[in-house]
Amino acid sequence: MTIAARPGRAVGAPLRREGPAKLTGTALYTDDLVFPGGWYGTTIRSTEPRARLVAIDLDPAFDWSRVAVVTADDIPGDNVVASIAADQPILVPVGGEIRHQAEPVALLAAADRETLREARLRVRLRTEALPPVFDPLASTVEFARYDLAKGDVDAGLASADLVVQGTYRVGHQEQLYIENNAMIAVPRAGGGVIVHGSLQCPYYVHKALKRGLRIGSEQAQVVQAETGGGFGGKEEYPSMIGLHAALLALRTQRPVRMIYDRHEDLAATTKRHPAIVTHRTGVMRDGRVVAQDIDLVLDGGAYTTLTPVVLSRATIHAGGPYDIPNVRIRGRAVMTNTPPNGAFRGFGAPQSEFAAETQLNRVAEAIGMSPLDVRRRNVYRLGGITPTQQVLRGGVAGEEVLERAAEASEFDRVRVRTAESRGRRSPRDRTARGIGLALAWHGAGFTGSGEAKMGSVVSVELSGDGVVRILTASTEMGQGTKTIFPQLVAAELGLPIEAVEMAPQDTALVPDSGPTVASRTAMVVGGMTIQAARRLREAVEGRTGRPFATSYRDDAADHGATRIDQAFEPYPGVGFDDATYTGDAYPAFGWAAAVAEVEVDLDTFEVAVRSIVAVDDVGRVIHPVLCEGQVEGGTLQAVGYATIEEIKLLDGRYLNDRLQTYLIPTALDAPRIETILVESPFAGVPHGAKGVGELPMDVGAPAVVAAIHDATGAWIHDLPATPERIMAALVGIDPPGPPGISTVSPRRAADGDTER
Amino acid sequence: MSYHLTVNGTATEVAVPGMRRLLDVLREDLGLTGSKEGCGEGECGACTVLIDGAVAVSCLVPVCQVDAAVITTVEGLATPTTGLSSLQQAFLETGGAQCGICTPGMLLSGQAFLDSGAEPTDDAIREAIAGNLCRCTGYTKIVEAVALAAGRRDETGA
Structure with missing residues (x-):
């Protein structure tokens, strides 16, 4: 099967746009960002698979005046990491249930790593063990x-x-991106926070901040830093880390860095x-x-x-x-x-x-x-x-x-x-x-009606000073988003690829184009980008009567900026019924x-x-x-x-x-x-x-x-x-245990507190 | 204590504890954030630098061990006058960098291999970068990049 027009086809493949920055060490990943006066944040986590959290004890012999402590009581909004269901807390509250090992319970921040390391050792979680379930075939939930x-x-x-x-x-x-999860939150002058981070989906973090901190859309700003791999692993957990960094930043009124090391990333993330x-x-x-x-x-x-x-x-x-x-x-x-x-x-x-x-x-x-x-x-x-x-x-x-x-x-x-x-x-x-x-x-x-429900938007603008720019929340994390989108738009407008800019993935600047997941960037968002460019071309050519490539600068000078917001339009003849799942x-x-x-x-x-x-x-x-x-x-x-x-x-x-x-x-x-x-x-x-x-x-x-x-x-x-x-x-000997199912230590088995 | 290093051709003195990791000295004291930390235990190779021309993981090297040494980081490969190095240019052309986080370390292992003058067979190149983990590329285009740069070196005699 063939289609007549091939607007997406590159004549000569361009070089990766952000390649030189990555190759010379000038690309800035989250941990490379410097915020003067910033503190370091860390997470206190559970060390049991299931328990009732009775108390969080801070050692009275330690000088806590140098350390910021945040618990569930300090969360201004809902204690929920916004996702499909509202079951996962930002921090387990006292009286609440710890449901897994390495679950976040409290947050600390300090001016230097030494103080923070010392403070960590002075926090004790008091718990009452509850029987965990490890075998999925035995689970009743x-x-x-x-x-x-x-x-x-x-x-x-x-x-x-x-x-x-x-x-x-x-x-x-494990996804094992070589850059661990990392987020930095900075208090905003007008209230709220700016979160800079390693992430796939700026608007997922944005939504989580709004709900957890009870702040408005403008007060929650999310900016993607250069991201060292994702593979799905930075789809949802950045919402959790972003909330943690933001809670500490609001408490201290300083920038707070939450940079996971490999151990924490492996132990705690999805x-x-x-x-x-x-x-x-x-x-x-x-x-x-x-x-x-x-x-x-x-x-x-x-x-x-x-x-x-x-x-x-x-x-x-x-x-x-x-x-x-x-x-x-x-x-x-x-x-x-x-x-x-x-x-x-x-x-x-x-x-x-x-x-x-x-x-x-x-x-x-x-x-x-x-x-x-x-x-x-x-x-x-x-x-x-x-x-x-x-x-x-x-x-x-x-x-x-x-x-x-x-x-x-x-x-x-x-x-x-x-x-x-x-x-x-x-x-x-x-x-x-x-x-x-x-x-x-x-x-x-x-899958199914997901795209229609998402209502994604991509914008392509011709600025007043004659620059063509793509505005999208689709992130680059190695796949080449920042190269292929300009390719698609340049082909549609008849411009060299260098003439098309990409706006930074900053929720204050770009619309919600949906998450960068499900292999949807090239197909869905790429398609919308071409549609937007096509409408921009038609608008400019309609005014100038000349081809876009030779008239857009004049049009910008005469007419000022033109911005096309392209919303997702369901594909003709494609439909799914959620009720019958057909x-x-x-x-x-x-x-x-x-x-x-x-x-x-x-x-x-x-x-x-x-x-x-x-x-x-x-x-x-x-x-x-x-x-x-x-x-x-x-x-x-x-x-x-x-x-x-x-x-x-x-x-x-x-x-x-x-x-x-x-x-x-x-x-x-x-x-x-x-x-x-x-x-x-x-x-x-x-x-x-x-x-x-x-x-x-x-x-x-x-x-x-x-x-x-x-x-x-x-x-x-x-x-x-x-x-x-x-x-x-x-x-013909016994194979090792089935993959993915936890073994139980002799102590725990002897206590009989494990349902298996 | 104070230590004297030559970093990317520039003589530098740092006054820090002797057990401070070279990686932290580079990133935090000298502001050279091109070298990355991926694991902090010498497994991933993202922090790879050259110490007197030899490949080393800077997360496992205390600065007291490199007093008077010559250090090369990714920031030292390209220059404003000559632009990208031959190896960087080859990475750009073949697609050897995707997310870019392993790239600085990968480039230095590749550069040390090129500097050794060894024959650029597929096996030899893979051996040379075996200490650098990459999760994006499957290594195919990184190996191609090193081979391309080696080929150009041999053609020009540079």
Whole structure:
């Protein structure tokens, strides 16, 4: 499918706009900002998974005159971090319930770090322990539930030649942006605060400040500093830190810096949700899958945060990119007494698609079919109908990405070779090689009616002095927002990219363009930016009668400034019914395939991922270099998820909460990544882009696990596929405990105060 | 105590406790905030600088150990007259910097590799930057950038 105009297409890809500042060390991240007279802030946190807070004791022997102390009593507004539900407090009040380890209870600030460190040791929390819940299957508190049905699953299973069952578990994953969370609050002259920070969503923090501090829109000002990575991890928690910094700034009437160190960031901030997914799949001998019965449980942690929306995406994606006549998906998200889980690239889909793809590979093995052929047989094609009854009307590229990946990786040929070497394997062999394939879809933008409800706005202005400027709250955190938006506008106006400026992401200057999440920036906000530029061009050309590029300066001089505010307009023919949970769950889908080659050490059972061919349909490539960068980075995060990234918990506390113990891949661990970009555009936006950020995250892990099976013959059902789990599967010993579920210390178990 | 350092070609004296981290001296006493703190325990490499030409993580180095040393930070790579260094230019062209927080440290490890004159094979480049974590790029375009800069060096003999 093609569209006639390609306004988003770059002729020559421009260099990253803020690149020189990042490369010379002059880009200012939050901790680089200097505010004379500023104090340092810190957070006193719970050290129990669940308890009643009886008192906060300050040591009377300590000189508290040098320290500002803030507790829940000092919160001027609602003691709530504004999000989907109003259940998470800014600080646990005395008499209230501590629901997880590392939960914020009190705040301190002092002029220097020494005083602050000393003061921290002089605060004691008095508590009464309450029984925590760690196992999501034992939890009785449900945050959300979704049920999807298509056809008749029971009849489908009954008619199948074979029914294959499997349970898959995944644990937490940390976003691990290299810049830790950081916020600085500065009291405003006219009341209220300015918060500078490392964040994805300026208006989320803005909303939280207004509610928690009971201040007006103008008194809450949020300014994004250069942001050293987000990946979802700076979507919601900055609201909490921004409130904390602001409370201390208002108390001291000074700038207050809340700069997390790595330990605090790992111990307290959100992670990818652990999940338990069970599949029953009915398949015919010819490879047709006739029924999918899927049960999905997400562990939300202690508060609602974004969990219902994560569950929604996880549920809709749980069957994988396959047109199956009979489907039942039951998804629920539950509370446990562990730190709340939240957004991380993929947002529920990587969990459910790991399960779906591994299950399909096992189904293929059970009927003696190749993983490639079983996908060819079942993949969605144009006109396919999803479990929400959405008809796929355009931009369907599952087949194309699958074939391109199989071809580029020589999947069939390599697989014959690995099978031969498996057949000849002798006890003297020290390594085993394998190849694995995975296919995924990823809904572009918000789920369901999310975008229509958000009511986002982007502005493009021609200032009185003749400068074209984009005003948007969409943030740059590595993806290249500040490069692609000027590209889109410059193309629409016929200007060189240098002639288009980006206003800073400051709520006092830019409208609410919605959050920088859900791979929506290029598609949704980019589309609105083009629409705004088009209206600006028409206004100016209408007045001057000449092309915009040669007349806009004259128009500005004669007519003064022109500003176009472009609100989101729902895409024609796209609709979703929240009540029945049916309809167009997404305006479009992106499609991705990955083929991984691995080498497994047969002594240590370590996995080296040698190469990955990643094929991603992004609708339309705006900037090839930036787009490939997204695929490469997402692919490596998926490799980490598959092989080494795991959080262990004891009594609900993360045990490996340092960078010495939570490992991510280095340059030596990373596979050689070959990226192939496919363009199957979304017709609802002028440039056709469908977004790219999350897409590669969905396919990497199942491809790696399939390759481990090809190398060793062992199916790994739990992520990550650590040496311990592979050894257990091959040698027949007990595997390590399920990922994501806390163990209980002997003392706590003996006290009998844990419901399990 | 007072310590004498040459930082990016400029002789400097700092009067600070000897156990103060070099990273804090650079960022807070000298205002050179290009070097970043990602973990404070030598794992991430965001604070990487060159000490007498050798790669070091400045969060683990007390200033008393670098008295009289020559320090290079990211601020010392580009100059107003020559502009971006060859390696910085290569990062810009290949897309080696995304969020940019690992970039200063990555550049110094890459520069030390280029200065060593080693053959720029894929494996050798990866080994040279293995102490610098990047969460954005998958390392592909960083390795390309170092190889590109090495190629230009070998072409021009510079």
